[in-house]
Amino acid sequence: MRGDLSTGRKRHSHPYDWYVDECWVAMQLYRALGGFAAEKAAGEAIWDPSAGLGNTIEHFQNNGHVTFASDIVERIDYSLFxxxxxxxxxxxxxxxxxxxxxxxxCSIVCNPPYSYIKGISEAFVRHALTLSSRRVCAVLPVKWLTSQARFHLFTDHPPQAVMILSQRPSMPPGDMIAAMGNRAFNGGDYAWFVWDVTRPTPRHETRTIWLPPLDRPDLHQPIEVLA
Structure with a gap:
């Protein structure tokens, strides 16, 4: 089974698109955006509205941010924090x-559902843009970029940045990890899509950034224009 579960192969899908991102995925975002220092300085929280086990906000809470988590079903693993x-x-x-x-x-940071209801990933992003005080960051398959259906999202609300994960993360269905064993951890192609609602990005000015592999700690530096 492929690690990129955005293939639409429903026999592998969780009914609510509960896919478990590895904790380092959010860690790379956190470092690239300067530790979300603007949120911390302003006393703003981090909210994950599709929290799953809590992997996405683990790095935020463990670095002193106030965090909120919500989901249709509570599955939070509090031992992460x-x-x-x-x-x-x-x-x-x-x-x-x-x-x-x-x-x-708050800023909204999440691994949103993207297939169990048609168009749900775009609906998540659009709704997040109305509720966030500062930033919206969503990790999604790289191929999410190439869609006629999302053309209007990207022209109505151009992302500030698309940050491609050079190290390919695994996102297996949360209820199948034990049964899948090592097959659960085959990497797929994902990127962080970042919007700054306080400074909307002009059309055609989205930045494309490649986040370094985990074995290159010397390259894990804040990206000043985004921090």
């Missing part, structure tokens, strides 16, 4: 697309 770095993520059960307000002033 430091008991001393910051309060544990505050979880609430919610369908994100029916949520009318953020739990606090």
């Amino acid at each position: 430091s008991a001393t770095a910051a309060p544990l993520p505050q979880f609430f059960s919610a369908d994100f697309l029916e949520t009318t307000a953020a739990p606090a002033r």
Whole structure:
């Protein structure tokens, strides 16, 4: 089975698109965007509205950010989080697309669902752009870029950056990891799509950035124009 589960092969899909991203995926985003220092300085939280186990916000909470987590089903693994770095993520059960307000002033960082309802990934992003106080960061398959259906999203709301994960992460269905064994960890092609709602990006000015492999710590530096 391929690690990139965006293939539409429904026999491998979780009914709510619960795919488990590896914790380092968010770590790379965190480092590239300067540790989300602007959010911390402004007292703004980080909210993951498709939280799953909590892998995406683990690095934020463990670095002292106030974090919120929500999802249709609670699956948070609280053992991921430091008991001393910051309060544990505050979880609430919610369908994100029916949520009318953020739990606090925040940036939204998530691994959104992208196939169990047609167009749900675009709907997630558009809704996040209305609720975020600062940034929206969504990790999605690289091929999400190439779609006539999303042309209007990218022209209405050009991303500030598309940050391609050079090291290919695995995102197996959360309920199949044990049964799949090593097959669960075959990498796929993913990127972070980043929007800054405080400074909308002009059309045709989206930056493309390649995030380095994990074995090149010397290259893991903040990208000043995005931090």
